[in-house]
Amino acid sequence: MSNHFSMGAINKKTNSYEYPKIANKINKYKCPYCEEDVIFRNGSINQPHFAHYKSNNPCYYYEKPNESQIHKDAKLLMKTLLDNKSSIFIERDCNYCKKNKDKELFEYTNNYEYIIFSDDYSDNTKIYLEYKFTYNNSVKIADVAVVENDKIKYIFEICHTNNTSENNRPEPWFEIKAEDFINKINSRENIDEDGNIDIKCIRKYKCESCKYIEEQTQIKNQNEIEIENIKREDEFRKKERIKQQQIKQLIKYQKEFENEKIKRDELEIKKIELEEIEQNKICSSCNINYCKCLTNNFINNKLKCKCIKITHFF
Secondary structure, eight states: OTTOOOOOEEETTTOOEEOTTTOOSSSOEEOTTTOOEEEEEOOSSSOOEEEEOOOSSOOOTTTSOOHHHHHHHHHHHHHHHHHTTOOEEEEEEOSSGGGOOOTTTOOOOEEEEEEEOGGGOOTTEEEEEEEEEEETTEEEEEEEEEEETTEEEEEEEEESSSOOOTTSSOSSEEEEEHHHHHHHHHHTTTBOTTOOEEEEEOSOOOOHHHHHHHHHHHHHHHHHHHHHHHHHHHHHHHHHHHHHHHHHHHHHHHHHHHHHHHHHHHHHHHHHHHHHHHHTOOOSTTSTTOOOOSSOEEETTEEEOSSSOOOOOO
16 A cells, blocks of 8 residues: 555545545545545555645645544544445454453353344434534533434444543444554455455453353352351350350449448448447346446456446356
């Protein structure tokens, strides 16, 4: 292809985009970017391509296209394929199978998730560039949208550098690598003999097998967490039971101590009472003449009546 990219051009008669593989030398074309006339070349050496005529103010749309120009051309190419009601196989390789360690359950395979046949198009099907729509309460813009009866049927995002966020588009939607898409269409590398087109989707797709494994892993992890929580709860309850038992035992010991103290106090009181009784004993014989003095005389630790001399009676 020499130093030219396989960028398409606008048919001046139909005002429709044509990529080099379907263009011819009869039609007149203009550049989608600068809108100047371009020439279609289809020789025996180089791959078919468009080129600008020599100019003092050259446009490098075909020789050195920038990122936005490649992006624009890929969008026009995608719209043209859809306008032509091409049968398209969307190839989406699972990005997680290769990382999946559970090879006993599933093996890595290519996944053809969507096949858009020519029968999928109706009279009410329209293809739009830069299609505005509302999703997740915000306005979005799809690079290319297939709309039927005012409802989005498919979305195609063209990626050159930055991928589209996974949560910004309603399903089904696909993401295509711009430069790879342009080159493969024009080299017919991804077009079979029946005209069916195989397009690679570069989304970080997760197949049903990996989703299943992920779900099972999450369930397993959740079960393990629940089991661990139950163990912790049981351990906590066990500690609480032991604590309650210790408290009950402490209360029991405290009550026993208090009861013992009460008994000791009662015995002490009783002892004091007995001692007072012992000290206040009087002789029955001299009860009438019992000493009424304020103090008592003690002789040899025995109480003796001070007023009347009597025999020791204690």
